[in-house]
Amino acid sequence: MIVRALASLLLFLLGLTAAPVWAAPADNLSITFNDFTDTLSISGLGGRAIGSCVSENCGAVITAPLGTEGFVFTGMENLRCLLSGAFCLNIADPDRVTVSDGLALDIGITRAILSFASDDDTHLLKCGDVPCGPVENGGIQTWGTIEWCSTPNCSSGEFLAVDTIQFRSDIVEGGATVPEPASLLLLLTGLLVLAAPLLRRGWASR
Numbered sequence: 001m002i003v004r005a006l007a008s009l010l011l012f013l014l015g016l017t018a019a020p021v022w023a024a025p026a027d028n029l030s031i032t033f034n035d036f037t038d039t040l041s042i043s044g045l046g047g048r049a050i051g052s053c054v055s056e057n058c059g060a061v062i063t064a065p066l067g068t069e070g071f072v073f074t075g076m077e078n079l080r081c082l083l084s085g086a087f088c089l090n091i092a093d094p095d096r097v098t099v100s101d102g103l104a105l106d107i108g109i110t111r112a113i114l115s116f117a118s119d120d121d122t123h124l125l126k127c128g129d130v131p132c133g134p135v136e137n138g139g140i141q142t143w144g145t146i147e148w149c150s151t152p153n154c155s156s157g158e159f160l161a162v163d164t165i166q167f168r169s170d171i172v173e174g175g176a177t178v179p180e181p182a183s184l185l186l187l188l189t190g191l192l193v194l195a196a197p198l199l200r201r202g203w204a205s206r
Helices: 002-016 181-204
Strands: 030-036 039-043 049-054 057-063 070-075 087-092 099-107 111-118 140-149 159-169
Touching: 030 057, 030 099, 030 111, 039 049, 039 057, 039 111, 070 087, 070 099, 099 140, 099 159, 111 159
Parallel strands: 030 159
Antiparallel strands: 030 039, 049 057, 057 111, 070 140, 087 099, 099 111, 140 159
């Protein structure tokens, strides 16, 4: 199901990038895949990057800068992953027992294709069955960087752009969920309503 949904999503995104790929400006990008209580999104899109999320899957395509002849990806890798790609990563739950999310990257001198998936509760992979990478901590975590350069294999010449790939989950150590601002406001309002009679009683006794 994950593979089928991602394949459809990536085919759609590749169709959008069928226009000439050499006209992209050399700006540095920071693409972040967000997994907030199983609601997925991508931040940092625009310019050379397009992307979208469907259900538990996200896909993004980064177009190489003008004049790219080579690239270097630097980042942590796992050999067997939730998602397949030239480079891939398993992200572990705070319990370090199960895989929470997966990232994959396929890259050439014209574009990079990124895939992100959140493992649903019915098909949890165990860290003992597949290698687990970093443990999600609730903050923005960097997977790696793509350095686009003007020479093959980046042996010499200048870097045209450096794109950063990140991920973020709302899970913190111990498995608790990070409260969103709206939830915090609702909690504060409820506490004030409960405390109102006590406050009135205190003022009346003065």
